[in-house]
Amino acid sequence: MGGDSDHGRSQExxxxxxxxxxxxxxxxxxxxxxxxxxRLLGGWTSTMRRLRVTGPAGAERTLVLRSFVQPFYVRHAAGLLTREARTLRLLAPAGVVPVAEFRAVDPDAEHCDHPSLLMSLLPGRVRLEQSGAGRRAALLADQLVRIHRLDVPEGERPRAYQAWTAPDRVRLPGATDRPAVWRRAVDVIRRDPPAHRACFLHRDFHPGNVLFTGAAEEPRISGVVDWVETSWGPADLDVAHCSTALALLHGPEEGLRFADRYAAAGGRLAEDPADHLYWRMLDALAFAPDAEKVAVPWRELGRTDLTARVVAGRLEDYLEALLRRYG
Incomplete structure (x- = not known):
């Protein structure tokens, strides 16, 4: 996460x-x-630090530093951080998406202890509470439409999207009362990817990567962070990722509703329900078997109700709901 979560900081x-x-x-x-x-909490792929910088005559500003410290992400840091730096440079002048201003990057850790990127601090904080989830989801949908409408010259487009799972890589839960649901879900992605109209994707767009300001009754998006996975591909895939996160955070109904909110905001999705279902399942099954990895940072941000049992149950309920609606 690239912004200030305003939750549980620890001294460095x-x-x-x-x-x-x-x-x-x-x-x-x-x-x-x-x-x-x-140190800022709420992320699981990188270490985030909030830096208070002072200058002459009492001037003060705040910066954010992202560092990859886990071995897996250190191995991939050069591509991830270079991609994020390029994206921040591309988006900041456009003003269509509120993003941090790029300051510096050391993707290969030539100078730093770990691969790192320095950027400005965005206002606001992550809001994951159950109350007001629908209002915030509508804002997320509108913001995602704006991201997908970005006109990016061919030479500046990011890499083609990468799938985060495949039929033979899906890990099924060890104990489930609904094995048929899982079999049907995996069968949905046993095909070639549907033909699609490609656009600019955040690729990891979800409530944990969006900052809000304003009162709970009138929230406003103040920042979109974490652009390391920026890609070029189908809008359905970004919608699918945010939908899965909403289903795990707030229940399957909110996850199902997000595609409708996106369409209402002017977004265009696959016309064939089977094609749309493919993208939804491709994303949701990447969280199998239990989605515990995303629940950990969410609990750090106050959602202590999201136990392993709760998110595992919601993932399974969500898969079944998708099959009912689109299957």
Whole structure:
């Protein structure tokens, strides 16, 4: 996550990132220095730090640093961080999507302890509470339509999308009362990907990567973060990913409803229900068998009700609901 979650911060130990801190200091203006560092919670792929920077005459600003520290992501960091840096440079001037301003990147950890990217801090915070979920989902749908409408010149387009699962890679739950649901769900993706009209994708668009400001009754999107997976592909896939997250966070009904919200906002999806179902299942099955990996950061952000049992049940309910509606 690339913004301030305003939840459960922990103080940073200097020995954990001495080289990285020196690199960041080298990116600052003359007379500026790092005054404070806080770890931000709510993400699971990278370490996020909020940096308070002071300058001459009491001037102050805040930056955000993303660092990949887990071995798997360190191996892929060069591509991920280079992609995010390129995307921030592309989107910030356009003003269509509220994104952080790019400051610097060390994708191969030539200077830092770990591969890192430095950017500005966006206002707002992640909101995952059950109350107001529908209002926020409508805003998410409108924002996603705006992302998909971005006119990106062919030479600046990101890589083609990558599928995050396949029929032979789906891990089925060890214990389930509905094995037929899982078999049918996997059968849906036993085909070639449907023909589609490609567009610019966030590729990891969900409530945990969107910041909000404003009162609970009148929320406003203030930032969209985490652009490391930016891709070129079908709008249905971005819609599918956000739908799965909403189903796990707020229940299958909210997950099902998101595609309708997207269409109501002016978005275009596959006309053939079977094609749309393919993309929905391709995303949802990547969370199998239990979706526990996404529940951990959500619990850090206050959703302690999202136990492993709850999210596993919601995933299975969601698969069954998709089959009923589109199968």
């Amino acid at each position: 130990r200097a020995e954990d990132w001495a080289a990285t801190r020196a690199w960041v200091s080298g990116q600052l203006a003359e007379g500026e220095r790092i005054e404070g560092v806080e």
